Amino acid sequence: MGLKFRVELVWEDETDNASSMYLTSDGRVVLQGRAISPAERDALALPEGGEMISVDRNLIRAIKEML
């Protein structure tokens, strides 16, 4: 399948930068993060069901600034 039009959003300031966000042609926003393992989910008492990722705080700032 050929590449569809896709936008990568990157945010940076003088000292920090955030991992990329991707706007896809089918309307999704794809974020980069680290998957939460079952052990972590248990240790942090996170709700069951659905996939979870943890993201860098800079990415949250980037989302607020750019989306």
Add this chain to the structure above:
Amino acid sequence: MFLKNHWYVAASLSEVGHTPLRRIVMNEPVVFYRTEDGTPVALEDRCPHRRVPLSMGKLVDDGILQCHYHGLRFDRTGACVRVPGQDLIPPGARVKAYPVVERYKWLWIWMGDPALADPTKITDYHWLDDPDWGARSDYLYAQCNWQLVNDNLLDLTHLAFVHETTIGNMALVEHAAVRVQRTPTGVQVTRWIIDQPAPPAFVKIGGFTGNVDRWQIIDYTPPSFIRLDVGATPTGTGAPEGRRVGGIEMRNLNAMTPETETTTHYFWGQAHDFQPHDAAVTERVFQQIKTAFLEDVSVFTAQQNNIGLDPGAATIDINADSGGIQARRIVERLYADEQALVNAARTAAE
């Protein structure tokens, strides 16, 4: 919305001479001229007596501008130095004087607080007078708000439609990976096309015999400076990593200056690093881009007309707007910052 504490291009250097030139910048009438030694001057183009444009008058002594209506004279600082028929010069008989700087074959003006006018803050357009580059610049009058031009230049996808017969390419819309980077000083929109055949125009100019790595990098510096860096090198020679060898580069250089909320002075230029001293090449490259830009100007006018009919009409955003949206957010933030400064100064004065 105008951001005044920034440098803007007011004119090309060849436009400003010993005949007064009138230009409206951010709703303020300005008259430009040169003193006998060639120093450029920018004054408010409105006599404080009866508001006639001083640009209708003439230069009578070195740097002295005489009003066409009743002959009041103003020096290069804006001070009234003579009122015909009376010795007393009324208090307040002066016009505003604006800081100006000549750079990159353009005359730059500072419309805001003169105390903040630092020429080192002028955006870099050195390609326009760099001997290693061939370049030509021009002026377009755009009947639209200045931010519509920002939107346009930060979006690569309109090329496929507005410039269908000139520089357009549907691949830009359907199959492109675009990177929009919000930096501390602006926005950069980047697209790389790796290991693909060079387009015919590039083959002709650059003599490529194999595939190339191409780039299109749009650099936005607020409020309204957009520089496009485009080029190609033989594939695999390291351009994506910053090593550009054996290829060609061009710069499309844009500087928009608001005239009013609905009209814009659009200064632009095109520079190339191949055959930089061949005037025919410079002209050919320039004309190709100018044709495309005139297509944009038609769109701007139509767009602004519709906005004028109903400024509150709903609009939508699409992914391709990402660069323009980031630019608008920066402008909004800078405007809020500038208004805070203005209000603080006003409060202090009271």
